[in-house]
Amino acid sequence: KPSPDSPQGHLLEKAGIMNKTKVVDHGKKIRKNWSQSWTVLHGGILTFHKDPKSAPTVNASKTSQIVPEYTVELRGASVSRAARDKSSKKNVLELKTRQGCEYLMQYDTESIISDWLKAMQDTIRQLDHV
Ligand code: I3S
Numbered sequence: 001k002p003s004p005d006s007p008q009g010h011l012l013e014k015a016g017i018m019n020k021t022k023v024v025d026h027g028k029k030i031r032k033n034w035s036q037s038w039t040v041l042h043g044g045i046l047t048f049h050k051d052p053k054s055a056p057t058v059n060a061s062k063t064s065q066i067v068p069e070y071t072v073e074l075r076g077a078s079v080s081r082a083a084r085d086k087s088s089k090k091n092v093l094e095l096k097t098r099q100g101c102e103y104l105m106q107y108d109t110e111s112i113i114s115d116w117l118k119a120m121q122d123t124i125r126q127l128d129h130v
Helices: 058-064 110-127
Strands: 014-025 035-042 045-049 068-073 078-081 093-095 100-104
Touching: 014 110, 035 110, 078 110, 093 110, 100 110
Parallel strands: none
Antiparallel strands: 014 035, 014 100, 035 045, 045 068, 078 093, 093 100
């Protein structure tokens, strides 16, 4: 049953720290720039927040954690384990959007990465039906 908070019904929600980099921007390959990100999955949107370490001052670092860097619409997206040639890092996910953007997401703890993979796949599947 749709709730006021999520008009499209129940969508899984998840949040945590991830390493991420954008690799393709609207079809154009871009240079990797891995950074840590507070990552939130809510209402079919994945939001990567800015790396607090990139903040210009110590005081700004708290607020920068809540500033979105990328917002990714999961409707029509696909996510899977990245092929080995995509990164030398372990536990890497590849997220491709309908708009032709691609992101890599990585975390050293395998269980955390498999939970994110499952949550995003479930969300994408649910979005197919609404
Ligand atoms: O796929 P690539 O180009 O080997 O990715 C690595 C580079 O982006 C590298 O940066 P510079 O080429 O600017 O020095 C990064 O430091 C590495 O982390 C990238 O590779 P991994 O395998 O970590 O995704």
